[in-house]
Amino acid sequence: MTVSSPRRVLSGAGAILMAPVALVARLLDPPLSALQRVGGTNGMAAFFLLPNMAVFGIFVLFPLVINIIYSMTGGTALFLTDRTFVGAAQYQRLFDCRSYVDPKSCTDDLFWTAVWNTAGFVVVQVVFMVVVALVTALVLNRDLKARSFWRAVFFFPVLLSPVVVGLVWRWILQRQGLLNFGLYELGLTPVNWLVERNWAFAAAVGVSIWAHVGFYALILLAGLQAIPKDLYEAAEMDGTRPARVFWRITLPLLAPNLLVVLVLVLIRAVQIFDEVYVLTGGGPGTATLYLTQYIYEVGFASFLRNPGLASAASILMGAVLIVLTLFQLGIARRNEMRGKR
Amino acid sequence: MSRITLTDVSRAYGQVKVLHDINLDIQDGELIVFVGPSGCGKSTLLRLIAGLDRPTRGKIAINGQDVTRVAAADRGLAMVFQSYALYPHMSVRQNLAFGLENARMPKPEIEQRIAEAARMLEIEPYLDRRPGQLSGGQRQRVAIGRAIVRNPTAFLLDEPLSNLDAELRISTRAELAALHERLSATMIYVTHDQIEAMTLADRIVVLRAGRIEQVGTPLDLYNKPANLFVAGFIGAPRMNFLPAAVFPGSAGATIGIRPQHLRRADDGESTLKAKVMLIEQLGSETVVHGDADGHRLLAVLPGQQGLETGEEVMLAYDEENLHIFDENGLRAD
Ligand SMILES: Nc1ncnc2c1ncn2[C@@H]1O[C@H](COP(=O)(O)OP(=O)(O)OP(=O)(O)O)[C@@H](O)[C@H]1O
Ligand SMILES: [Mg+2]
Numbered sequence: 001m002t003v004s005s006p007r008r009v010l011s012g013a014g015a016i017l018m019a020p021v022a023l024v025a026r027l028l029d030p031p032l033s034a035l036q037r038v039g040g041t042n043g044m045a046a047f048f049l050l051p052n053m054a055v056f057g058i059f060v061l062f063p064l065v066i067n068i069i070y071s072m073t074g075g076t077a078l079f080l081t082d083r084t085f086v087g088a089a090q091y092q093r094l095f096d097c098r099s100y101v102d103p104k105s106c107t108d109d110l111f112w113t114a115v116w117n118t119a120g121f122v123v124v125q126v127v128f129m130v131v132v133a134l135v136t137a138l139v140l141n142r143d144l145k146a147r148s149f150w151r152a153v154f155f156f157p158v159l160l161s162p163v164v165v166g167l168v169w170r171w172i173l174q175r176q177g178l179l180n181f182g183l184y185e186l187g188l189t190p191v192n193w194l195v196e197r198n199w200a201f202a203a204a205v206g207v208s209i210w211a212h213v214g215f216y217a218l219i220l221l222a223g224l225q226a227i228p229k230d231l232y233e234a235a236e237m238d239g240t241r242p243a244r245v246f247w248r249i250t251l252p253l254l255a256p257n258l259l260v261v262l263v264l265v266l267i268r269a270v271q272i273f274d275e276v277y278v279l280t281g282g283g284p285g286t287a288t289l290y291l292t293q294y295i296y297e298v299g300f301a302s303f304l305r306n307p308g309l310a311s312a313a314s315i316l317m318g319a320v321l322i323v324l325t326l327f328q329l330g331i332a333r334r335n336e337m338r339g340k341r
Numbered sequence: 342m343s344r345i346t347l348t349d350v351s352r353a354y355g356q357v358k359v360l361h362d363i364n365l366d367i368q369d370g371e372l373i374v375f376v377g378p379s380g381c382g383k384s385t386l387l388r389l390i391a392g393l394d395r396p397t398r399g400k401i402a403i404n405g406q407d408v409t410r411v412a413a414a415d416r417g418l419a420m421v422f423q424s425y426a427l428y429p430h431m432s433v434r435q436n437l438a439f440g441l442e443n444a445r446m447p448k449p450e451i452e453q454r455i456a457e458a459a460r461m462l463e464i465e466p467y468l469d470r471r472p473g474q475l476s477g478g479q480r481q482r483v484a485i486g487r488a489i490v491r492n493p494t495a496f497l498l499d500e501p502l503s504n505l506d507a508e509l510r511i512s513t514r515a516e517l518a519a520l521h522e523r524l525s526a527t528m529i530y531v532t533h534d535q536i537e538a539m540t541l542a543d544r545i546v547v548l549r550a551g552r553i554e555q556v557g558t559p560l561d562l563y564n565k566p567a568n569l570f571v572a573g574f575i576g577a578p579r580m581n582f583l584p585a586a587v588f589p590g591s592a593g594a595t596i597g598i599r600p601q602h603l604r605r606a607d608d609g610e611s612t613l614k615a616k617v618m619l620i621e622q623l624g625s626e627t628v629v630h631g632d633a634d635g636h637r638l639l640a641v642l643p644g645q646q647g648l649e650t651g652e653e654v655m656l657a658y659d660e661e662n663l664h665i666f667d668e669n670g671l672r673a674d
Contacts, residue, residue, distance in 0.1 A: 230426040233393050238440030238491075239414025248439070252430045 071311035078307065090312035111313060113286050114294035121290060122269040125205045129265045130258070133213050137220035138250075151221070155214035165211045166278025170194070173203055173279070194280055197287045204276045204288045211275055212268065216261045223257030224250070256335045263328040267321060291317055343403055343417070343494035343527045344369050345390060350399035352385055359385050360551045362399070367495075372521050372528045376538040376574075377548035383531045384499055386548070390529065391497050392416050403494065414443075419488035420497040423504065425480050427472040433483050434468045437490050451490075458486045461520075478509045485520070495527035502537065514540060535575050539563070547571050569670040572597050578628065580664070583636050587613065588663070593673045597664035600628070603640040606657035613638065613656045617648055629654070 036044050066080070071090055073083035098105035103112035140151055157165065172178040173193040180190035193199045227250065235245050251258075273292035276282075282289035282297075291313070299310030345367040352360040360382045367373050375383045388394040390401060392413030401409045408416050427436050434455060441451045459465045462482040472480055481501060488496055501517070502510045518541055521528050532538055538545050539559045547554040547562065547570070555567040559575075566572035572580045580597045588596050589611075606612040615631030615638050627646045631638040631654065640656055648654060665673040 228424065228426065230422050230424055231428060234420070234422060234426040234428070234487075235439075236393060236413050237391065237418070237420045238487075239412075239443045240439070241443070244443065249428065 090308045118291045133216035136217040141224045158214045162274035166275040169207045346402040348400040350396045374530045374538040374542035381548045382551040417494040419493035423500040425484040454490045458489045499531045593665035594668040595666040600639040600641040602662040603656045606655040610657040
C-alpha cells in the first residue's frame with residue numbers, strides 16, 4: 001500500500017500527542033497503586049474527589065453556612081466575632097408588615113418594594129422571554145440564507161458580560177444617548193427612557209431579554225431540530241394548515257424543551273441584578289429595585305449597612321430558588337426517562 | 342380512478358441532476374414498483390408525484406389534469422413513509438383522524454372511516470394507544486391505516502417494509518398484495534429489494550442513476566431484460582455474464598445465463614467446463630461457485646450434488662436461456 005489510510009495517520013498523530021500523557025501516567029502509577037493498596041477502591045474515589053469537594057466546600061458550602069449564621073446576628077460589624085446573636089429578629093423585621101401588599105406599611109419597606117418589583121419583573125420578563133425565544137427559534141429553524149450567521153448574531157449577546165450589556169444599553173437609552181439622538185434627527189421628541197418609571201421597567205425587561213434570549217432560543221432550536229422532518233411531510237400530505245401544524249405538531253413536541261426553558265428563565269429572572277443595576281441603578285427612585293440589588297445594597301453599600309438583614313433576605317430568596325430548582329430537576333429527570341422509552 | 346402521467350420529469354439539486362427526463366404512464370388500479378439501487382432517485386421520484394417536492398422540469402398529470410404546481414394535499418394522494426411518520430404525541434385514533442379533521446369532515450363520518458380501516462387492518466385494540474406503545478408491525482399498519490381513511494386516488498409507499506424483521510416483512514408483503522386487490526386502488530411502491538418488487542408488482546420500473554432502465558411486468562424483466570443492468574439486478578442469485586467467445590458460435594459481446602439455467606451435462610450437450618471453487622449446500626439445492634476459463638460462474642443445481650471443491654464439472658444449458666447483449670450492454674435480439 002502506498003497511501004496510508006486517514007485512520008492510520010490520525011492514530012499516528014494521536015500517538016505523538018499521547019506520548020507525554022503516557023509518560024506522566026507511568027510516573028504516577030506506582031504511588032497511586034500503593035495508595036490504592038492502603039485505601040482500597042473507595043478510598044481512591046475519595047482521594048480523587050477531594051480537590052473538588054474542597055473547592056465546593058470553601059466557595060459554596062462554607063459561605064452558605066456562614067450566611068445562615070449571619071442572618072441570626074445583628075449590628076453593622078463585618079466580622080462574625082464582633083456581631084451579637086439576635087435569633088430570628090432579622091426575619092421578624094423583614095416580615096413585620098401590616099399588609100404585605102403595601103410596602104409602606106412594613107418596617108423594612110425597601111424589602112417589600114424589591115419583592116413586589118421582582119414579582120412584577122418575573123411575570124412580564126418570563127412571558128416575553130419565552131415567546132421571543134420561541135419566535136427566534138422558529139425563524140432560525142427555517143431555511144434562511146446565512147442561517148449560521150443569524151444564529152451567531154442572536155447568540156452573541158449571551159457571551160457578553162452583564163456589565164457590558166448594561167453599559168452599552170445605557171449609552172443607547174440615556175437622556176443624550178444614541179436612541180434620543182436618532183429620534184431628534186428624525187424630528188421626533190426624545191424620551192427620557194431611563195428616568196420614566198414605565199420606560200425604565202420596559203428597558204430592564206427588554207435589555208435582560210436581549211442579553212439572554214439567544215441561549216434559550218438555542219435550546220428551543222435544538223428541540224425543533226429533533227422533530228423529525230417527515231412528520232411535517234406527513235402533515236403536508238394530510239393537508240394541514242400552517243397554524244394547525246404549529247399548534248398540533250410543533251408545540252406539543254416542543255413542550256418538554258419549552259418547560260425546561262420556562263423554569264430556567266424563571267430561576268434567572270428571580271435573580272436579576274447586574275445588567276439592570278448598571279442600566280438603571282434601581283431607579284428612577286426604587287422603580288427597578290430588585291431583590292438581589294436590595295440584598296447587595298443592604299449588605300455592602302448602603303449607609304444603613306445591615307449584613308444580618310441582607311443575609312436573612314438572601315436566605316428567603318434562596319428558599320424560593322431551591323423550590324424552583326427542584327422543580328426543574330424533576331422535569332429534567334422526567335424528560336430523560338421519556339427519552340429512554 | 343387515477344392515472345398518473347409523468348412527462349420529461351427532471352429534478353436537480355443545484356448542479357446535481359438526480360432525475361433525468363422520466364416518462365412514465367401509471368395505469369388506474371395498477372401496483373407499480375420503483376426498484377433500483379440505493380441513491381438512484383426512487384424516493385425523489387415518489388416525492389415529486391406526492392407533491393412534497395417540485396420537478397425542475399417536466400409535467401406531472403393525474404387523470405389528464407396537470408398537477409405539477411398543485412399542493413400535496415390537493416392531489417388526492419396518500420403516502421406511507423418508510424419511518425411511518427406517525428404523530429408520536431397522538432393516539433392511533435387521533436393519527437387516523439388528523440387528516441380528515443383538516444378536511445373538515447363531519448365527526449360521525451370520521452368515526453365510521455376509522456372503524457372501517459381499523460377493522461380491515463386489525464388495529465382496533467390499539468386505537469387508544471400512542472405509536473410509541475406499538476410494535477413495528479402494528480405501527481406499520483397504523484401508517485397504512487392513516488392512508489386508507491383518506492380514501493385516496495392513489496397510495497404512495499416508500500420502502501414501507503424496510504423497518505420490519507424478515508418474517509414480518511414476508512407476511513406484511515402478502516397482506517399488502519391482498520389489500521391492493523381489495524381496494525383496487527393505484528399503488529406506487531418503492532423498494533430496493535428486487536424480490537419484493539417481483540412478488541408485488543403488476544409492473545416494475547427499474548431505475549438507475551436517475552434514469553429508467555426498463556419498465557415491464559416482473560416476468561418481462563426476468564425473461565427479457567433490456568440491458569446488462571436489469572439482467573444483473575433482477576433475479577437471485579445474479580445472472581452470470583461471460584464473454585461471447587466462451588460460447589462457441591455465439592453472437593453479441595456478452596452472454597448472460599441465470600445460475601438456475603445451468604445443469605450437470607449429459608453426453609453430447611453444449612457445455613461449459615468449470616472448476617468448482619466453493620459449494621454451498623442448501624439441502625433443496627446446491628449453489629456451486631465455479632471458475633470457467635478465469636470467469637466466475639455460479640450454478641444453482643437441484644437437490645444435493647456429490648461434488649467436491651477442485652473438481653471439474655461440465656455444465657449444460659439450453660440455447661433459449663442465453664441472453665445475448667451487444668457491446669453497449671443492450672439486449673441483442
Ligand atoms: N435534498 C437533497 N439535496 C441534495 N441531494 C439530494 C437531496 N435529496 C436527495 N438527493 C440525492 O438524490 C439522489 C437520489 O436520492 P433518493 O433519496 O431519491 O434515492 P433512493 O433511490 O430513494 O435511495 P434509497 O434506496 O437509499 O432510499 C441521491 O444521490 C441523493 O444524494
Ligand atoms: Mg429512498
